[in-house]
Amino acid sequence: EAQVTQNPRYLITVTGKKLTVTCSQNMNHEYMSWYRQDPGLGLRQIYYSMNVEVTDKGDVPEGYKVSRKEKRNFPLILESPSPNQTSLYFCASSLSSLAATYEQYFGPGTRLTVT
Amino acid sequence: AQKITQTQPGMFVQEKEAVTLDCTYDTSDPSYGLFWYKQPSSGEMIFLIYQGSYDQQNATEGRYSLNFQKARKSANLVISASQLGDSAMYFCADFKAGGTSYGKLTFGQGTILTVHP
16 A cells, blocks of 8 residues: 555653654655644644755754655654654655655654653 | 745535635745645545646646636635535645755645534
């Protein structure tokens, strides 16, 4: 089944403890992206990747890191999480970054709480 | 910078009636794509419809149509014959298809649609 998977789905952690949220897609998509969703703010893009080894900042990259070493995986790293990073996180992918035509396929979301 | 504005935090519609959800965008790029997504209470994001900046005709997908007014920079979603299952949060989004920050996707704040029986 074509899908985007994220792990973990739920995570409660403490301030300063490094964590990684994994994202994987099995559709051979070029484009991958991370978003956070907060009430009243919609979805905000954190980082995106047009292809392997190519990443760019979105609107809210502070406090996050990403890497794209292989096409299928795009992990999100929080080196030192803080309470203001408590949010619902979505990973998404789309077929190609060469045109705006392709819709994003979203993962199921990761609900992160930082205490 | 791209900006998407959805001015209606919440909308109500009677079942079987049509409803329009507003979306305005602010981009100076000639090439972009506009998307609408639905997020039911279960949380998943569902793609509904796409409109390219160079498309001459308004996009349609079943009961969904996009009223694209390029000069006014608006991309309103029209849902015809509303169903109870249409109750959800709806997001408008703009994909930057040229220039610096090529590939950046900006979402609006969302509109919660409630369909009454």
